Amino acid sequence: MKSTSRDIRIRNCFSVLRHLIADSPTSRQQLARATDLSVATVSNLVTDLIELGVVVEIGREDSGGGRPRALLAPNTGGGVLIGVDVAETYVQMEVYDLGLSVLERVEERLDTSENSPGAVLGHIVDGVKAARERLDGRPILGLGVSLPGQVDVAGGVSTFAPNWNWRDVPFRDLLEQRLDLDAPIYLDNPLKTVTVGELWFGDGRGVDRLAVVNLGTGCGAGLAFGGELYRGASNAAGEWGHTVIDLEGPQCRCGSRGCIEAYIGAPAILRQWGELDERAAHGSQDEAMAALAAAWAAGEPAAAATIESVAVKLSAGLANLVNVLNPDLVVLIGWVTRALGDRLLPEIESRLPAYCLDATLGSLQLKVNHQRRNMVGLGAAALALEGHLSRINTVGARARR
Amino acid sequence: MKSTSRDIRIRNCFSVLRHLIADSPTSRQQLARATDLSVATVSNLVTDLIELGVVVEIGREDSGGGRPRALLAPNTGGGVLIGVDVAETYVQMEVYDLGLSVLERVEERLDTSENSPGAVLGHIVDGVKAARERLDGRPILGLGVSLPGQVDVAGGVSTFAPNWNWRDVPFRDLLEQRLDLDAPIYLDNPLKTVTVGELWFGDGRGVDRLAVVNLGTGCGAGLAFGGELYRGASNAAGEWGHTVIDLEGPQCRCGSRGCIEAYIGAPAILRQWGELDERAAHGSQDEAMAALAAAWAAGEPAAAATIESVAVKLSAGLANLVNVLNPDLVVLIGWVTRALGDRLLPEIESRLPAYCLDATLGSLQLKVNHQRRNMVGLGAAALALEGHLSRINTVGARARR
Numbered sequence: 001m002k003s004t005s006r007d008i009r010i011r012n013c014f015s016v017l018r019h020l021i022a023d024s025p026t027s028r029q030q031l032a033r034a035t036d037l038s039v040a041t042v043s044n045l046v047t048d049l050i051e052l053g054v055v056v057e058i059g060r061e062d063s064g065g066g067r068p069r070a071l072l073a074p075n076t077g078g079g080v081l082i083g084v085d086v087a088e089t090y091v092q093m094e095v096y097d098l099g100l101s102v103l104e105r106v107e108e109r110l111d112t113s114e115n116s117p118g119a120v121l122g123h124i125v126d127g128v129k130a131a132r133e134r135l136d137g138r139p140i141l142g143l144g145v146s147l148p149g150q151v152d153v154a155g156g157v158s159t160f161a162p163n164w165n166w167r168d169v170p171f172r173d174l175l176e177q178r179l180d181l182d183a184p185i186y187l188d189n190p191l192k193t194v195t196v197g198e199l200w201f202g203d204g205r206g207v208d209r210l211a212v213v214n215l216g217t218g219c220g221a222g223l224a225f226g227g228e229l230y231r232g233a234s235n236a237a238g239e240w241g242h243t244v245i246d247l248e249g250p251q252c253r254c255g256s257r258g259c260i261e262a263y264i265g266a267p268a269i270l271r272q273w274g275e276l277d278e279r280a281a282h283g284s285q286d287e288a289m290a291a292l293a294a295a296w297a298a299g300e301p302a303a304a305a306t307i308e309s310v311a312v313k314l315s316a317g318l319a320n321l322v323n324v325l326n327p328d329l330v331v332l333i334g335w336v337t338r339a340l341g342d343r344l345l346p347e348i349e350s351r352l353p354a355y356c357l358d359a360t361l362g363s364l365q366l367k368v369n370h371q372r373r374n375m376v377g378l379g380a381a382a383l384a385l386e387g388h389l390s391r392i393n394t395v396g397a398r399a400r401r
Numbered sequence: 402m403k404s405t406s407r408d409i410r411i412r413n414c415f416s417v418l419r420h421l422i423a424d425s426p427t428s429r430q431q432l433a434r435a436t437d438l439s440v441a442t443v444s445n446l447v448t449d450l451i452e453l454g455v456v457v458e459i460g461r462e463d464s465g466g467g468r469p470r471a472l473l474a475p476n477t478g479g480g481v482l483i484g485v486d487v488a489e490t491y492v493q494m495e496v497y498d499l500g501l502s503v504l505e506r507v508e509e510r511l512d513t514s515e516n517s518p519g520a521v522l523g524h525i526v527d528g529v530k531a532a533r534e535r536l537d538g539r540p541i542l543g544l545g546v547s548l549p550g551q552v553d554v555a556g557g558v559s560t561f562a563p564n565w566n567w568r569d570v571p572f573r574d575l576l577e578q579r580l581d582l583d584a585p586i587y588l589d590n591p592l593k594t595v596t597v598g599e600l601w602f603g604d605g606r607g608v609d610r611l612a613v614v615n616l617g618t619g620c621g622a623g624l625a626f627g628g629e630l631y632r633g634a635s636n637a638a639g640e641w642g643h644t645v646i647d648l649e650g651p652q653c654r655c656g657s658r659g660c661i662e663a664y665i666g667a668p669a670i671l672r673q674w675g676e677l678d679e680r681a682a683h684g685s686q687d688e689a690m691a692a693l694a695a696a697w698a699a700g701e702p703a704a705a706a707t708i709e710s711v712a713v714k715l716s717a718g719l720a721n722l723v724n725v726l727n728p729d730l731v732v733l734i735g736w737v738t739r740a741l742g743d744r745l746l747p748e749i750e751s752r753l754p755a756y757c758l759d760a761t762l763g764s765l766q767l768k769v770n771h772q773r774r775n776m777v778g779l780g781a782a783a784l785a786l787e788g789h790l791s792r793i794n795t796v797g798a799r800a801r802r
Contacts (some may be wrong), residue, residue, distance in 0.1 A: 324722065
């Protein structure tokens with residue numbers, strides 16, 4: 001619980017670089033206004049970011065009478081970051097420059113049989129090797145990997161991935177052995193990485209109290225306070241999908257009954273639709289969810305009734321989160337959010353007042369994520385970027401000695 | 402969201418003083434070990450705390466060969482703090498020294514007819530005047546007031562106290578006008594003050610992720626992260642009592658159905674008992690709850706069944722909180738917690754595994770508060786102490802100029 005001036009320095013560094021990535025080229029003066037920090041503090045941080053190779057001066061602008069101001073931008077020609085999104089059906093690897101633009105993407109399907117650590121590692125190792133050859137010697141500053149399930153961040157261990165039955169797999173060590181990479185590797189789960197992605201490149205930038213709610217096969221929430229990911233005591237915070245909204249409700253895969261996920265996880269949604277319309281919900285999960293969205297848009301009663309039921313449960317579940325956390329912003333993400341589209345938002349907004357207290361609803365913004373990018377992979381890369389930036393204090397201290 | 406080195410300084414100052422209050426006399430070296438800060442940082446903070454009149458050197462101890470070490474203690478002979486707990490049936494005012502020991506206590510019953518702001522203000526004004534006469538000129542450093550309902554902390558306004566039907570009462574201004582006090586006044590609600598009390602003087606000291614769960618007539622949670630109260634976007638965080646555990650459940654006074662409070666608020670508990678045993682639940686709420694505890698201890702089936710039902714709902718509700726926040730510690734407080742006593746804890750502990758994920762349960766500590774003190778009033782005074790300590794940076798800067 002110790003707080004040091006280094007923590008503050010790094011947090012402010014994140015804040016400055018997030019603005020710089022969002023809105024470049026920019027000046028030290030504009031960054032100071034955007035971050036509410038003093039020009040002196042920003043200048044100090046920028047000096048360190050330049051020395052660290054993360055930021056460059058790319059020109060000057062007239063300041064209306066005074067000395068021309070240097071224009072700053074992320075050093076997109078320097079080192080790169082790699083973000084890997086390991087999901088249950090695919091491995092997607094992206095290479096990013098320091099402006100968080102994608103330079104390379106490799107995506108491979110994972111067969112259902114390929115769920116051993118070795119198979120997953122193989123895909124990552126092949127991808128990194130292929131990317132490396134095309135990087136013309138640009139250094140890799142860090143590699144972030146998002147793995148499903150519970151992750152021990154400090155140890156780099158996948159402690160439990162239920163759908164693969166992985167337990168205590170020392171994934172980071174295994175990856176380090178096979179990659180021979182001169183850069184640190186960071187491991188976390190998608191709820192955590194996607195939240196970091198939102199902080200760096202999404203609607204969460206500059207938001208003080210943020211909840212990122214994922215609607216997919218499973219459901220969960222990523223939380224961030226003061227611009228920093230909130231992990232909880234054992235990196236298990238945000239298990240919103242396994243909060244109960246009906247003690248006598250349907251069985252959830254976690255063993256409990258009436259969890260949110262047991263109502264609005266993709267399998268539950270499609271099951272409800274199938275019960276109302278036996279011709280419905282065929283094909284893969286993706287295809288069936290797209291068919292549900294189309295049937296809803298076409299006004300089919302079974303689809304509309306399914307969506308209404310989902311909207312009620314989702315609104316009640318979001319209200320539970322909002323009444324406890326009183327966040328500034330809730331962002332809905334995930335493939336089910338994308339599939340059901342913008343029409344979902346008014347269905348929730350109209351029902352939230354029935355469950356939210358006025359005091360928490362009044363300060364709430366609710367958004368549907370419109371990023372077309374893979375925020376899980378980007379967040380994994382952003383974790384690596386945060387790791388790289390944490391070197392700033394040593395670098396800065398050396399520079400000014 | 403700006404972070405400054407001043408924030409860190411004040412946070413570390415809280416940490417040092419909390420340890421010093423808990424374990425005095427002590428030395429700078431021991432404080433450094435307890436807070437994980439450097440001796441230099443602690444020494445700096447202690448210099449400022451001494452100058453601010455909050456800490457004194459009270460002697461020296463042998464350091465085993467080296468220079469004798471100064472022994473530090475809170476300055477219990479200096480300024481005082483006042484904490485006021487305004488509840489729906491009483492006003493309790495306590496005067497504390499800087500070691501947070503109670504010097505004076507005045508408690509007055511509030512008639513049910515006395516719920517106008519003027520009547521409540523009158524009790525506080527009378528209490529402060531009486532206390533002042535006995536203070537022998539010792540300065541009042543700050544006054545903290547806990548008011549039921551929603552509070553606008555910055556404005557010092559009671560925005561909504563549902564049971565009194567107060568709306569937008571500028572309580573702090575009214576109190577300032579009538580008190581003529583040369584000290585700042587702080588306003589907040591009991592969930593917030595009790596959490597600050599736990600951070601300063603209870604089980605929450607040194608805990609990184611804390612939830613203080615109040616069981617009383619109403620239910621709610623106070624949250625604190627990194628040793629600081631978490632208020633949420635509009636000071637409304639912690640409305641755990643109004644999270645839903647059954648969408649079709651009983652009507653709650655908030656307008657929604659199936660909220661936790663509709664099952665385990667004192668009126669709901671006593672109603673359940675009354676339904677099972679028509680001779681039960683007579684007298685005032687306090688008396689009826691004490692009778693329930695006694696009947697449960699005596700093994701009466703209706704009481705045992707009532708407690709079992711409460712334990713199920715409470716465990717599910719706590720698990721919802723724990724699965725989202727993954728806290729290090731949950732402390733149960735409030736008059737219902739006290740009335741039902743230590744036998745409640747095993748009832749919850751045995752049921753939590755049915756609702757909590759292993760990952761969040763494994764890192765959780767659950768405690769029943771055993772403080773005999775009024776933590777609401779103490780927390781209100783601690784808010785005033787925190788306000789006083791926030792002057793540290795100015796004082797320190799001046800001293801070292």
